[in-house]
Amino acid sequence: MNSPALRDWRSLRKEVLRRIQSREWPPGTPIPKEADLAAEFGCARSTVNRALRSLAEDGLLERRRKAGTRVALTPSARAVLTIPLLREEIEARGQSYGYQRLRLESTLPPAAVSGPMGSDADRPLLHVLALHMADHRPYALEDRWIDPGVVPAALEEAFTQISPNEWLLRNAPYTSGEIAFSASQPDRMEAMALDCGGEEALFVIDRMTWYEARAITKVRLLFAPGYRVRTAL
Amino acid sequence: MNSPALRDWRSLRKEVLRRIQSREWPPGTPIPKEADLAAEFGCARSTVNRALRSLAEDGLLERRRKAGTRVALTPSARAVLTIPLLREEIEARGQSYGYQRLRLESTLPPAAVSGPMGSDADRPLLHVLALHMADHRPYALEDRWIDPGVVPAALEEAFTQISPNEWLLRNAPYTSGEIAFSASQPDRMEAMALDCGGEEALFVIDRMTWYEARAITKVRLLFAPGYRVRTAL
DNA sequence: GAGTGGTCTAGACCACGGG
């Protein structure tokens, strides 16, 4: 049967997606090769390729040369998180953004910092502690280490008007990074800064970024109680 | 100046990425149009398009017809999280996977469940409580609600051998979903099931999925202390 | 109105990897 000709890759993607979701093509099924689909839908192979590639990028298809294309066995959920600047995140919700630098020092990093960053344990790093606020209430505590050997300009900055978060994004481009999400209880200092109880469960983001092979910065963001990260699947 | 001809889109992407990261093209800069880049690199415009589109999808470029292509002002970090089956996640680390159903009942959902799911508050839903274990130690507690009106086959399943997590993935394809990450303290029952203290901060994943416009299931995964979700940026 | 990206085509060659 010839389907009604679908000539653009979006329509084609939709149709293939429909066949997958309706179990017309169950998980594991090998689907027709590109040339055949092109014939069925009356379009060029490259258009089919575009549609199938898009589905493969979303994890719904598995493609291999010669082996062909199959419906993925486990459509493992992929969530794309967009991590905005805290300031933008707060302002986007119509709240007023506040910022306060709590501490700035140049000091020897603890092993928990120099280790992952791969920096010399006997070379001082810049350490900044800052509080982000939404509508004048504590929102997140930023505990950051910066390697001045990689970003010398950071030594000239006081971080009283702009957060390290934002300053680095503007002034220190990175080539790679990693991010981790977890949960943690605050210590006494952190609880005080966030104005919450010491037994509250707090959401934590740890991030580290590199420029080429050199670690730029390592940061731990501790969010006030109730914080959630949401996204569509 | 003619750059050494780059004929494949990956090399081209690399070169453009280099110019962005090296600030040769600072944030906000309009970059040459596709046709010009094609001429510079000695390749077809569609190849340039492929490379630039790829960078735009990663949020590094902003493209608009007529306006042209610009380097994104805020390279807001995007993290792609792949949420695997708990079983696969555990086995991938070389640990033994264990599973235990703790409870199965058909009961009226609390408002906190029927509300978000958009189901009638006076129609019973399937409620399953199950424990996932790694190397015989509690790993995550799965607290799930399933609408049997959408997935009737779920009524035939005892969930003693297979987790709702895995059963649903196999038997109830979804068309959309949402996921949220947060931190929470366990209540007494949860602490007992996870064999941890009641004041521990636990990582929580809430997920809800739909088929078309009908909510299939809502689940809350409570992870044992120390759990982290990691990914590259 | 006109310039730029978005997309489609028909054909070609190639790289990978299954049999």
Add this chain to the structure above:
DNA sequence: CCGTGGTCTAGACCACTCG
């Protein structure tokens, strides 16, 4: 080996949107 997806090309038309 040889079938399949991956990619490139040259050209074309179109859609969006800025000026």
